[in-house]
Amino acid sequence: MKLTTEEKEILNGSQGETMAKIMKTLVMFGDMAGAKRLVPVTHEGHLVTSFGISLIKPLFRIMDEIIDAGIKSKWQFTADPRPIDYKNVKCNVLNKLVFSKIMYGQQKRYEEQLQKVGLRKPSDFTCTCYLPEVGNTPKMGDILSWAESSAVVYANSVLGARCNRNSGMIDLFGNIIGKVPEFGLLLDENREANWVVNIKTTTLPEAQVLGSAIGMAVGDGVPFIKGLDKFLGKELDAKTCAYLKDMGAASASNGAVGLFHVQNLTPEAIQKGTAIIKTSPKHLDITDEYLQNVYNNYPVLWKNQNAKPTLCFIGCPHLSLEQLVDWTHRLTVALQENNKKKLAIRTIFTTSPAVLQAFQKKHEYQQLIDTGAKISSICPLMYTNNPIAGKKPIITNSNKLRTYSGARYYQDAEIVDILCGKKEGK
C-alpha cells in the first residue's frame, strides 16, 4: 500500500509502540488483501466482541495494552450483545457459577475496557446497531470499520454503506486509526453481483431458510436476487428491512455473504438495475422443493431427538420493533384459538435495549409479557454456546443460532404452533 507521511510515521512509532503495532496490523492486512491505500472511516464503529469469555486472553491483553498506552478510539463504537441476563434468562446455581466464574469471568473487566477505549453508551450492546432506535445507522456510501457478519451484510446491502467482513480486533483497530484498507466491498467493481438468484417459490420464503440456502450456494459471492420483490413489494419499510436482516444474517453465517442486492428494493439495485450484474454470472434457482431440501438437511444435535423442548429463543439477530409487535399479535391470536393463556415453553425474545425501551411504550409489551414470555437483550448464541446450555433441548427460529449451537431450528409458523401447544416440538 502507498502510505501517507503521517501513516508512515505512526508505523515507525511516532505515536508509540502500540499504535505502531495497530498500524502494522492494518497495513499487512491491506497489503495481503490487495489494497492500494488506507481510506478514512466516515461513521461510528461496531465491534463483534462483546463477551468476556475468559479463554480469549489475547483480547483482554491487547485492550489493556491500548488503555495503558492512553489510546482512545477515533470513532466511538457500539458492540454485540452481552452474554448473560440473569433477570430475564434464569439460570440455576450451577449455570450461574459456570457463566460468571468460568465462561464469562472477564465480562465486567471487558466492559470497563470497552468504555475506556470508546464504547458509545454503556447500554450499546446489540447486533442490530443499525436500527433507528439504536441510531448507529450509516448512510449510503459511508466507509465503516465494523464486524458482526449480520450487521456488515445489512449495512452493505440495505443501507448501501461500504464495509468488508472484518474480523474482531481488526474492527477496533480501524476505528482507532480512523482508517481502513481500501479493498473488497469498498470498491465499486467488487460490489457488482457475480450470482443471479431467481426466486421461483409459490409464497414468500422463510427469510432464515432462504438466506441459508443462498449462503451455502454462493459462499462469498455477491448475489443479485430476482423475484423477491414480488412478495416483499418495492418499498424498504420496517417489515421488509426486518426480512432482509434475517435473510442476510443466515447468508452470512451459512456462507460468507457480505453484500446482496434485491431487485427493485435495495439501494444499489435500484440505482443501477441489472447493470450491477457482472458478465457471465453464476445462476441459482430457488424453488419450494429446494428450500424444503435445505431445511430437511439441517442436522438435529439433541441427544434425544424426541425430547420435549424446554426453552425457545426468538431474536437472533435481535428483533426489530416491528417484529416484536408482529410476534405479539401472532402469539396472542394463536393462544386464543387454542384456549390457552400462557406459552407452552419458556420463551425468550431478544432485542436491543433501545428497541426494548420503545416496545415498552406500546400496549403490545404487556400483552407479550402476559403470555409468560421474557424479553432480554442478551446474545442467545452466547447463552446457548456452552457445554451446559448445549445439552438442553432448545428451539429457535434463528438459522444463525442453529448453526453455532445445539438449538433446533423451526420455521416461524411451527414455532407459533409449538408455543401455543398445538404442536409438540421434538
Added chain:
Amino acid sequence: MQKNTFKGRVIAGGDLTGEAVVSHQGLNTLATFQKSALKNAKQIIGSDQNNPDVYGKVLTGKILCLPITIGSTTGGLVIQTICQMGINPSALLFSQEIDSLALSGVILAHIWEESPIIAIDKLGDDFLNTVKTGDKLQIKADGTVCIVSD
C-alpha cells in the same frame, strides 16, 4: 499422471511436513474451533455439525486444506486465540484467495502472538480436488506444497 506439486502465494511462510485434513466446503471458523477452545482442550476436534469433512477430526498440528473460511466475523480472533493457546493447525492451505477473516487471524497471530502458523493461498481448485485427508504434505517457505504420499 496426477499432479502432486502446487504453488501458492505465501501469507505466512515456513517449512513443514505434516498430515492433511481437507475441508471441501468453506470452513466455518467459529463453528469448527469453538467447542474445543471453550473447553480449554489440549487439542481441537472439529465441531461444525454442518461440515462432515472436519467434524470430529483432530485439527491441532494438522495441515488444514480448505477453499476459504466462512461464518462469524469473530473468525480472525478465534484463529488468533487458538494460536495463543497453542492448539492451532500448523498450516492453513487455501485453494482460493484467502478471505478477510482468515487473513486477519493469521496476521493477528503473527504480530500479536508471534505464532509460527503457516498460511498459503491461491493453490488452485486442482489442489483441493487432489489432496485427501491423511495425505502427507511437504510445505516449503516459497509457497510450494507437495503431496508426498497417500
